[in-house]
Amino acid sequence: MSEDRSLDDFAPDGAVDDSDETTDADAPDADAPDADAPDADAPDAAPATATSTWHADGAACDRCGERVERRWRDGEAFVCADCAAW
Numbered sequence: 116m117s118e119d120r121s122l123d124d125f126a127p128d129g130a131v132d133d134s135d136e137t138t139d140a141d142a143p144d145a146d147a148p149d150a151d152a153p154d155a156d157a158p159d160a161a162p163a164t165a166t167s168t169w170h171a172d173g174a175a176c177d178r179c180g181e182r183v184e185r186r187w188r189d190g191e192a193f194v195c196a197d198c199a200a201w
Contacts (some may be wrong), residue, residue, distance in 0.1 A: 166195055 177192035
């Protein structure tokens, strides 16, 4: 059976700080903005827009009506690869 070892056992000599002192650098800055908080001055982000759809049973192309599994957005329509304006 192997002996449980600390990761500190694998660090180069002098690389491990065993002190329990907390310095000002270790303490969170009370004036620092929270990285997860939304910025009140930032504009609202636009909602994501799907650029393609996939249907296992197929769906009709909005232009030609052909039933296809994959359609791509072209303006407000979802179209097959043949009707898409690449």
